[in-house]
Amino acid sequence: MNTLKITLISLFTGPAMLFAQTGFQINGTTPASKEGCVVYLDYTSNGESISDSTIVTNGTFQFRGAVSEPSYSRMIFDHQGQGKYMIQNIGDRLYFYVGNENYHIAITDSLHNAAITGSPMHAEYTAFLNEVGGCFIAIMDEAGKTAASIPQSDPQYNEKMTALRNKYDKILADRRLKELEFAKNNPNSIFSAEALRDVANGHPLSEIEPVLASLSEEVRNLSTAKQLAARIQAEKTIQIGNIAPDFTQPDINGQPVSLSDYRGRYVLVDFWASWCAPCRAENPNLVKAYEAYKDKGLEVLGVSLDSKSGRDAWLKAIEKDGLPWVHVSDLKGWSNAVAVLYGVRGVPQNYLIDPEGRIVASNLRDERLHTVLAEILGN
Structure with a gap:
């Protein structure tokens, strides 16, 4: 057994240890010059994206919360009052895992170089990064x-x-x-x-x-x-020629809708989200195709990867983009059960399913969408 493995086993006894307490607490300290700066924290719990913020007061800041399982998280320190949107991808950031533990983050010059103590999981994460060659985001x-x-x-x-x-x-x-x-x-x-x-x-x-x-x-x-x-x-x-797995999710009114409800018709299962710019850009093309082929047997079933906090944005996007078909979602973001079932790793993505329930085409966008529909449903 190698030295690292011995170290990791001593640090980590299994996921259950991360839930010995009911929530997490993060206490941070900063130089006096950082008084009034805003600190942001993004994490997930039960498939829901959570964003929090606090202000440095008397050289300290604190976050409290709880996670359903260890969550890969991002903390952002706004040194100059630029706002989260301006610095979330390029500013002073720290990526780490949050479990239901206590953390102390000591900032001297930057959050990126801060020392984190008090968390056995973070110690294991540091050992993991040392073993595999560093943090992916830092490399990027x-x-x-x-x-x-x-x-x-x-x-x-x-x-x-x-x-x-x-x-x-x-x-x-x-x-x-x-x-x-x-x-x-x-x-x-x-x-x-x-x-x-x-x-x-x-x-x-x-x-x-x-x-x-x-x-x-x-x-x-x-x-x-x-x-x-x-x-x-x-x-x-999820292969061309295979029967598409059935699923059921609630529509915008909370009523259950199943893929099997569409048996006997062609249905394009469209994975998208209100926050997805390429999806929104493709929507007019999809509307055009729907209007051209709906009378020839085409249905569209929209599956949204929006989260609970994005429900209003989802509904507004449906209205603004003029999407007249049925829309469903469990509002769990990338953890949407249908997206997971279909192995969706990026949006927009879609699958065309024939009246017998077989997948006949996928990833139909731009002119290819019209070309394939014309071949199958006729001009």
């Missing part, structure tokens, strides 16, 4: 800064950008190999599930499936592991 930030430093006027701009992409592709590929090895060696760590989710972006799912199956039952019951298992299953079942 570094790549972005390097890319931004290359002026477009540079005669070798294209060559340098290609070399940069190759460099970071290799860094990420090497990191995924380490993550795969970590998951094999640490079946009781929640970070094994997180590691496999990233590995799945560069390795065949058939290679990941046996490793996922070897994880402890508690880890496999975490939402990350469940979603990965569903994605593996979806790769096998």
